[in-house]
Amino acid sequence: MLIGCGSAEKKQTATSPFDSSLERSSAEARLSDARAEKNPRLRANLVLDIAQDFMNRGLLAQSHSTLQIIDPSYLSKSDTTDFQLLRMEAALASNNISGLNDALTKVDLASALRTTLSRQEKIVMLVSEAYSRLEQPLEAAVLLSDYEGVFGVREASNLNEKIWLLLQRTSTDTLINYRYFGTSPTTKAWLELAADVKLNQASIDDQYRALTAWLESNPDHPASDALPLELDMLARLPDTTPDRIVLALPLSGSLANIGTAIMDGFLANYYTHRQPESRQRIETFDTAKQNMANLYKRLELESELSLKTLVVGPVTKTELNALSNNEMIPITTLALNNSEEAAHQPSLYLFGLDPRQEMEQLAKGMREQGLQRIAIIAPEGDRNSELINHFAESHSLTGGHIVAQAKYGENRALASSVAQLLSTAKSSERGRQARQATRLKLETVPQRRNDIDAILMLADHDTGKQIKPLLAFNFAKNIPVFATSSVHKIGQRDNNSDLSGVQFVDIPWVFTRSNPLRDQIEKAREEKSARYSRFYALGADAFLLAPRLSLLREIPNSHVQGLTGKLNIKPNGEIMRELQWATYRRGKASPIN
Numbered sequence: 001m002l003i004g005c006g007s008a009e010k011k012q013t014a015t016s017p018f019d020s021s022l023e024r025s026s027a028e029a030r031l032s033d034a035r036a037e038k039n040p041r042l043r044a045n046l047v048l049d050i051a052q053d054f055m056n057r058g059l060l061a062q063s064h065s066t067l068q069i070i071d072p073s074y075l076s077k078s079d080t081t082d083f084q085l086l087r088m089e090a091a092l093a094s095n096n097i098s099g100l101n102d103a104l105t106k107v108d109l110a111s112a113l114r115t116t117l118s119r120q121e122k123i124v125m126l127v128s129e130a131y132s133r134l135e136q137p138l139e140a141a142v143l144l145s146d147y148e149g150v151f152g153v154r155e156a157s158n159l160n161e162k163i164w165l166l167l168q169r170t171s172t173d174t175l176i177n178y179r180y181f182g183t184s185p186t187t188k189a190w191l192e193l194a195a196d197v198k199l200n201q202a203s204i205d206d207q208y209r210a211l212t213a214w215l216e217s218n219p220d221h222p223a224s225d226a227l228p229l230e231l232d233m234l235a236r237l238p239d240t241t242p243d244r245i246v247l248a249l250p251l252s253g254s255l256a257n258i259g260t261a262i263m264d265g266f267l268a269n270y271y272t273h274r275q276p277e278s279r280q281r282i283e284t285f286d287t288a289k290q291n292m293a294n295l296y297k298r299l300e301l302e303s304e305l306s307l308k309t310l311v312v313g314p315v316t317k318t319e320l321n322a323l324s325n326n327e328m329i330p331i332t333t334l335a336l337n338n339s340e341e342a343a344h345q346p347s348l349y350l351f352g353l354d355p356r357q358e359m360e361q362l363a364k365g366m367r368e369q370g371l372q373r374i375a376i377i378a379p380e381g382d383r384n385s386e387l388i389n390h391f392a393e394s395h396s397l398t399g400g401h402i403v404a405q406a407k408y409g410e411n412r413a414l415a416s417s418v419a420q421l422l423s424t425a426k427s428s429e430r431g432r433q434a435r436q437a438t439r440l441k442l443e444t445v446p447q448r449r450n451d452i453d454a455i456l457m458l459a460d461h462d463t464g465k466q467i468k469p470l471l472a473f474n475f476a477k478n479i480p481v482f483a484t485s486s487v488h489k490i491g492q493r494d495n496n497s498d499l500s501g502v503q504f505v506d507i508p509w510v511f512t513r514s515n516p517l518r519d520q521i522e523k524a525r526e527e528k529s530a531r532y533s534r535f536y537a538l539g540a541d542a543f544l545l546a547p548r549l550s551l552l553r554e555i556p557n558s559h560v561q562g563l564t565g566k567l568n569i570k571p572n573g574e575i576m577r578e579l580q581w582a583t584y585r586r587g588k589a590s591p592i593n
Contacts, residue, residue, distance in 0.1 A: 028062075030046075030050055031047065031050050031066060033046075034046035034047050034050060035047070035069065040071065040074045041074045041075075043074070044070055044071055044072070044074040044075050044079075045075065045079060047066060047069060047070050048070055048075065048079060048082065048083055048086070050066055051063050051066035051067045051070070051086060052082070052086055054066055055086060055089060055090065060090065060093050060094060063086070063090055064090045064094065067083070067086060067087055067090060070083060072084075077108070077111060078111065080108070081107060081108050081111050081112045084103045084106050084107035084108075085103075085107060085112060085123065085126065087099065087102075087103035088100060088103040088104060088107065088126060088127070088130050089126060091103055091130075092126075092129060092130060092133060095133075097133070097134065100130055100133060100134060101134055103130075104127070104130045104131070104134065107127070109123075109127060113147070117150050120147065120150040121150045121151055124143060124144065124147045124150060124151075127143060128140040128141075128143045128144050128162075128166075131143065132166060137166040137167070137169035137170050138166070138167070138170040138174055138175065138178060140166045141162075141163045141166035141167045141170070141190065142180065142182070142187055142191075144159060144162060144163050144166070145163055145184060145186055145187040145190050146182055146184050146187055148186060148222060156222055156225070156226050157226040159222075160222060160223045160226050160227070160228050161228045161229065163190060163228075164190075164194075164223070164228035164230065164231065165228070165557060165558075167190065167191075167194035168194070168230070168557075168558060168559075169557070170194070172195075172198040172199065172201075172561070175191065175194055175195045175198055176195060176199075178191065186221060186222060189214070189218045189221050190221075190223070192214065193210075193211070193214045193218075193223075196210040196211075196214065197210060197211065197234075201560055201561055203273040204234070204237060204241070204547045204548055205237070205241075205273065205275055205278075206273075207234060208234055208235075208237040208238075211231060211234055211235060212235075215235075229554070229555050230551060230555045230558055233550070233551045233554065233555070234551065237547065240308075240547065240550060240551070241280070241308070241546075241547040242280070242308050242309060242310035242332070242546055242547065243279060243280055243281065243308045243309075244280070244281045244283070244308065244309045244310070245280065245281070245282050245283070245309075245310045245311075245312060245546060246283045246284070246285055246295065246299070246309070246310070246311045246312065246313075247262075247263055247266060247282065247283065247284045247285065247312050247313060248285040248287050248292060248295055248311050248312065248313030248314055249262055249263055249284070249285070249286070249287060249312075249313050249314075249315060249336075250286065250287050250288040250315055250316075251263070251284065251286040251287075251288065252286055252288045252289060253288035255288065255315065255316070256288070257528065257532060258315065258532065258535050259286075259287075259288075259315060261525075261528070261532035261535035261536050261539065262315070262336060262535050262536075262538055262539035262542070263284065263539060264521060264524070264525065264536060264539060265517075265521065265535065265536035265537060265538060265539025265540040265541075265542075265543075266282075266312065266539035266540065266542050266543045267282065267539075268517055268520055268521055268536075268539075268540065269517060269539075269540040269543040269544065270282060270543050272516070272517055272520075273543075285313070287313060287314050287315070287319060292313075292314055292319055292322075292323050293323075293326070295311065296311075296329070296330055296331060299311075299330075299331060300330055309331050309332070310331070310332050310333070310334065310546055310549075311331055311332070311333040312333075312334045312336065312542050312546070313333075313334075313335065313336060314335060314336070314337070315336050315337055316337065317339045317341075320335050320337050320339050320342050320350075321339055321341050321342055323335070323348075324339075324342040324343040324344075324345055324348055325341075325342075325343050328345060328347075329345050329347045329348050330347070331347065332347045332349075332549065333347060333348050333349065334349045334351055334542060334545060334546065334549065335348060335349065335350050335351065335352075336351055336352055336542065337350070337352040337354075338350050338351075338352040338354040338356070338574065344572045344573065345573075346573075348573055349545075349549055349553075349569065349573045349574075349575060350573055350574045350575060351538075351541070351542065351545065351575040352538070353507075353534055353535075353538060353564065354577075355387055355484060355485075356387065356390045357576060357577050357579075358484045358485060358505050358579065359387055359390050359391040359394060359484070360390070360391075360394045361505050361578065361579055362391065362456065362482050362484070362505060363391055363394035363395040363400065364394070365482070365503070365505075365581065366395065366400065366453075366454055366456075366482065367395065367398050367400055369454075369480070370453075371400075371453040371454040371480060372395075372399060372400040372401065372453055373400070373401065373403045373451055373452055373453040373454075374391075374400065374401070374402050374403065374452070374453065374454050374455070374456055375402070375403055375404040375405070375406075375421050375422070375452045375454075375455050375456070376388055376391070376402055376404070376405050376406075376421075376455070376456045376457075376458070377405075377406045377407075377408065377417060377418065377421050377455065377456075377457055377458070377459075377467060378405070378406075378407060378456075378457075378458035378459075379407065379408060379409055379458060379459070379463075380407045380408070380409035380410075380412070381409075384407075384458055387458065388402070388405065388458075391456065403449075403451050403452060404421050404422075404423075404449070404452065405421070406418065406420045406421035414463070414466050414467060414470060415470055418467060418470040418471060418473075418474055419474055421455075422448040422449060422452070422471070422474045422475070422476055423448060423449040424448050424474045424475065448474055448475040448476055452476070452479055453479075453480075454479060454480045454481070454482060455471065455476065455479055455480070455481045455482070456482050456483070457481055457482065457483045457487070457502070458483070458484060458486070459483065459486065459487055460486050460487065460489075461486075461487055461488065461489035461492060461499075462489075464483060464487040464498075464499055464502065465494070465496075465498040465499055466498075468481060468498050468499055468500075468501075468502060469498055480501075480503065481501065481502045481503070482502070482503050482504065483502050483503070483504040484504060484505070485504060485505060485506040485507070485534075485579070487499070487502060487504050488504060488506050488510065488582070488589050490510050490530045490533050491530045493587055493588045494587035494588075495587060496587060497584070497586050497587050499584040499587070500584050500585060500586065500587070501583065501584065502583065502584050503581065503582070503583045503592070504581075504582055504583070504589075505579040505580065505581055505582070506579060506580055506582055506589075507534060507537050507563065507564045507565055507577075507579060507580065508561075508562075508563055508564070508565065508579075508580045509533060509534070509536070509537035509540075509563040509564065510533060510534075510537075510589075511580055511582065511589075511591040512563070515563075517540060517563075518533075518536075518563075521536050534564070537562075537563040537564045538564055540562075540563050541562040541563050541564045541567065544560065544562050544563075544567075545560070545562070545567065545575065548560060549569070552567070552568060552569040553569045553571070553573065559578075562577075564577050564579075565577030565578050565579045565580070566578040580592075
């Protein structure tokens with residue numbers, strides 16, 4: 001799709017390896033002759049033609065290196081445009097982000113699009129892909145919509161899908177604050193629809209009404225005849241929303257507080273968004289008293305059972321594993337936990353506060369900051385070892401690795417564990433041995449190891465407050481420190497700044513300052529709201545997901561902003577959470593925008 005945006009379109013024919021070798025030799029000979037040309041303008045044009053020829057034949061490295069020797073100041077205005085488009089194409093193919101951004105800022109798009117329709121189509125696709133790769137999906141969507149006329153009628157459906165997916169990737173704040181200065185009514189309508197759907201994402205019923213109203217107001221819009229897949233499914237919401245939801249939770253016994261918190265979050269969100277005409281039924285089932293198998297047997301025997309019934313639960317891994325490894329689950333089920341042992345089933349979705357997802361996001365965040373060599377300090381125990389292994393697997397995907405580990409626990413003091421992690425204990429021991437060997441009063445300064453880019457700390461709030469100063473004491477004050485959500489004690493503001501600078505991830509719920517749902521629960525459950533806040537958010541998001549499960553699973557890259565993170569569903573039914581980044585400043589946890 002992106003090939004052929006140069007100044008001349010060349011017909012490609014199949015060639016043998018021998019023919020390709022001859023063509024390459026011929027092109028290299030031409031390049032040698034071109035570089036010997038004394039006229040700088042003619043030389044620049046000749047080299048540009050050769051670079052385009054390399055690109056047309058898929059010789060990316062040769063095209064890229066040829067582009068490097070062109071001085072664009074000797075090119076005409078139109079040839080300069082072709083030069084920047086070719087640079088953009090090469091940068092896309094090699095994922096050269098800095099080169100792509102430079103070419104995009106320098107290309108004269110208005111000049112480039114004064115050409116034939118077929119070439120306009122290729123240029124628009126190329127530039128929109130550049131915007132998308134540079135994480136500017138809104139600009140890519142606007143460009144495609146503004147020039148939708150250059151695409152054939154047959155491409156309308158694909159074009160609508162691309163535009164909508166780009167708009168969905170755009171944040172709500174960006175959409176609301178965007179000022180469109182173009183004149184296309186089609187683009188204006190796209191932006192209005194995207195903003196309405198984003199603003200109403202807390203209620204899929206409100207999204208449905210917004211879409212219905214938009215379709216009535218825009219009957220001639222290209223999307224009205226060929227709705228993108230997500231909007232088409234949203235238009236069919238009345239046929240897919242469950243009319244009966246069974247909350248299968250532990251409402252008694254040792255896990256009653258957790259089950260009740262999840263139920264409270266679910267019902268609070270349900271009553272906040274319930275419509276007067278809604279016939280949706282909510283039931284409860286105490287898994288502490290009855291087996292999940294009994295629930296499914298009962299539901300199967302009831303005559304009104306249909307595909308529009310949803311079970312939310314169970315909560316424990318034991319129940320989840322037993323459920324998934326039995327015969328086919330007959331009813332759509334949103335389990336509130338994750339398990340590597342759970343068997344994949346088409347009707348089963350897995351949604352939990354899985355710490356492995358935190359480890360994946362921490363690994364990604366460190367890689368994005370260029371931090372590859374990681375030291376980890378963690379409590380003893382098999383579960384923490386599993387999390388460390390999961391982090392190591394994620395971080396190694398792009399060349400990162402763990403250079404040191406230390407455990408602490410009942411038999412391992414924090415001070416000695418930190419000294420072991422940073423090798424300052426060995427440094428001190430070498431100084432002691434030197435004094436003993438020389439019998440002199442030598443003054444030695446311990447040194448830490450210098451091959452650490454960042455430290456990952458697995459600790460709760462109080463333990464983290466002890467570890468961070470110990471790191472500074474062992475000469476690691478300037479090394480970035482990361483942690484999981486366990487380091488964040490919700491609602492706690494310390495008088496000291498022992499955790500200052502620690503970066504961590506947590507659910508958006510705990511940072512939301514103006515959330516009526518959270519305020520409502522905190523007033524009703526004041527004594528438990530902080531301790532079980534993450535489970536309230538889990539329940540609230542279970543309600544959010546209930547009518548969207550099939551929609552999120554069937555549409556690639558689709559997501560919804562929840563209170564436990566930005567949520568999307570993998571093909572195997574596992575619901576992934578992208579959490580909020582935060583850091584400690586002067587004793588208080590603050591989100592990083």
